[in-house]
Amino acid sequence: MxxxxxxxxxxxxxxxxxxxxxxxxxxxxxxxxxxxxxxxxxxxxxxxxxxxxxxxxxxxxxxxxxxxxxxxxxxxxxxxxxxxxxxxxxxxxxxxxxxxxxxxxxxxxxxxxxxxxxxxxxxPGVTSVTACAALAARPLTARNEVLTIIPGPIDEAALEVRIAAAEAVAIMKVGRHLPKIRTVLDRLNLTQYAHYVERATLPNQLVLPLSAAPKTAPYFSMILVTKGNDPWL
Amino acid sequence: MxxxxxxxxxxxxxxxxxxxxxxxxxxxxxxxxxxxxxxxxxxxxxxxxxxxxxxxxxxxxxxxxxxxxxxxxxxxxxxxxxxxxxxxxxxxxxxxxxxxxxxxxxxxxxxxxxxxxxxxxxxPGVTSVTACAALAARPLTARNEVLTIIPGPIDEAALEVRIAAAEAVAIMKVGRHLPKIRTVLDRLNLTQYAHYVERATLPNQLVLPLSAAPKTAPYFSMILVTKGNDPWL
Structure with a gap:
């Protein structure tokens, strides 16, 4: 057998x-x-x-x-x-x-x-998406919100369309795509709602508002965008 | 303290x-x-x-x-x-x-x-989304695919727009919204790619192609739509 x-x-x-x-x-x-x-x-x-x-x-x-x-x-x-x-x-x-x-x-x-x-x-295992939300202390989705999970490598135009249409967003595999993602979020006026997490749950993890994030990111990094006006209150 | x-x-x-x-x-x-x-x-x-x-x-x-x-x-x-x-x-x-x-x-x-x-x-914990994918034996996302997670209760028009624009889809909290979701997936010709899972990982779980799913669904049920032409091969 x-x-x-x-x-x-x-x-x-x-x-x-x-x-x-x-x-x-x-x-x-x-x-x-x-x-x-x-x-x-x-x-x-x-x-x-x-x-x-x-x-x-x-x-x-x-x-x-x-x-x-x-x-x-x-x-x-x-x-x-x-x-x-x-x-x-x-x-x-x-x-x-x-x-x-x-x-x-x-x-x-x-x-x-x-x-x-x-x-x-x-x-199944715990994904980095919910681990990053836990570390950033940002609930991902409440009630009937749609969550869109986007790989950072997609091209800038597609990225912008996806983020603009979304409610809550997790952008995976940020790495060398960080400058492109920053540009798109700035253009959409969403940087204020964005959090950056690298190496989530490892001893050398980093959790910051995107505005305070480093200039370069490792492959294992993520940006969460939760636009919500505390929708869970 | x-x-x-x-x-x-x-x-x-x-x-x-x-x-x-x-x-x-x-x-x-x-x-x-x-x-x-x-x-x-x-x-x-x-x-x-x-x-x-x-x-x-x-x-x-x-x-x-x-x-x-x-x-x-x-x-x-x-x-x-x-x-x-x-x-x-x-x-x-x-x-x-x-x-x-x-x-x-x-x-x-x-x-x-x-x-x-x-x-x-x-x-953080394992979500029902990846648990359902494991049970349905359907990889959720490969490479640079976007995953959209949609609560079933959103209205029919919004549901259709979201699903039509998506690559891979997980529809949560299906419950009494099953007929509406079926209608939308039929209209988009996506029923053939849809899997239905209820009470994932519990002893009374149910895992079926959507076309074979029951007429009524409990709150803890999900529909996965992975359109992919085996994109992971």
Whole structure:
């Protein structure tokens, strides 16, 4: 009998924000897998580090950073092949995913390759969106407000249209797109409602009004725009 | 010295989807608080039930179901007064919140009343949105897709505009708005991409293509629309 593929969300970074289910599956795992950058770093693995047991087999899926899709797709093909081998031996494989596996996560690339042949279970995790709202002390959405989650890399015109039409906004993956996002928010007179959070829930996190944010941002950074006139009162 | 107010997310319903931090704070709490319906039911309390210690003091904030805001606001005023009393005695108060406290949660009504006087910490939780995506086996968003989260109660015209402009969509609080939502999705030719989930992660959950969903839906139900041509491949 084949093993089960688990895609396990680990939350935004603080290990205490993983779920009890993630804790159980990871600490008891026989085989784990995770994406790594070319130097071997894995943010997901670092979140789970303290609970990974010593006998576990680790499959590192080395994903090259590239704007072209081919090299990354080849890496997922290889990773899926390695994972499938263990699943066919009847071993469960636990894939470590930062945040939530199905929310801008790389797990879906493994899932799409393995879901037809194998039983897959996705364990949701805390996303950076609600973690950032908690840190910024800004309720995201009340009552019947619409929340729009926008990746920072989309082009300036599209970004402006999306933000202008939105009620509450979370802009993900800010990184090098910070100047563009600032320009758009300034033009829409929304900077006063914007909060900047980088490396949410990690020891070196930063939480500031956007107007006081640094000039450069890391990939793991977010801007929340909650226009509301204290709509929750 | 005053106690600390904790707003603690419990996730979508399965107690194993609470975070390690929620577990620690709730199991060690001296005072907990939670919203209840008039009959005394509290979904949040039911999720945490097995880890609430026997000596804990419980503050039930009885929120009347009403379309008018006055009666609910009065209930939150009273709850905040009771909680403030304990905080002033130097006791921490842990507020139990289904899902995430700042994501369509009632915690923000207590937070807005207590945040200025007392230290508050919000512990994010797994939202029903990613829990439903996990159950429906539908990745929510890949790469630079925009995700729009829409409350089902908004009026039909607004709903149609929002969905038509969106890439990936999660429609929350479906309940009695199911027929209206079906009509809009049919008109936009999106029913084929829509999945229906009710009572996600609870023993009586239901996960179906929208075309096969029941005629009536409970309040805790969601429709996910992921138009994607397997964009993650």
């Amino acid at each position: 084949n093993g089960v593929l688990y895609g396990v969300g680990l939350g935004p970074g603080d290990p205490e924000l993983m779920t009890l289910k993630a804790y159980r599956l990871i600490s008891g795992a026989e085989v784990i897998a995770y994406p790594t950058l070319e130097r071997g770093d894995s943010f997901a693995r670092s979140i789970a580090e303290d609970i990974i047991n010593e006998e576990v087999e680790e499959i590192a899926v080395e994903v090259p950073m590239s704007v072209e899709r081919g090299p990354a797709q080849a890496a997922y093909d290889l990773g899926a092949t390695q994972i499938a081998k263990r699943l066919r031996e009847g071993k469960d494989v636990v894939v470590l995913c930062e945040g939530d596996p199905f929310f801008y996560g790389s797990f879906m690339y493994l899932f799409s390759r393995l879901n037809e042949e194998f039983k897959c279970e996705v364990v | 005053n106690g600390v107010l904790y707003g603690v997310g419990l996730g979508p319903g399965d107690p194993e989807l609470m975070t390690l931090k929620a577990y620690r704070l709730i199991s060690g709490a001296e005072v907990i608080a939670y919203p209840t319906l008039e009959r005394g039911d509290s979904f949040a309390r039911s999720i945490a039930e097995d880890i609430i210690n026997e000596e804990v003091e419980e503050i039930a904030v009885e929120v009347p179901m009403s379309v008018e805001r006055g009666p609910a606001q009065a209930a939150y005023d009273l709850g905040a007064t009771q909680i403030a009393k304990r905080l002033r005695e130097g006791k921490d108060v842990v507020v139990l919140c289904e899902g995430d406290p700042f994501f369509y949660g009632s915690f923000m009504y207590l937070f807005s009343r207590l945040n200025e006087e007392f230290k508050c910490e919000v512990v």
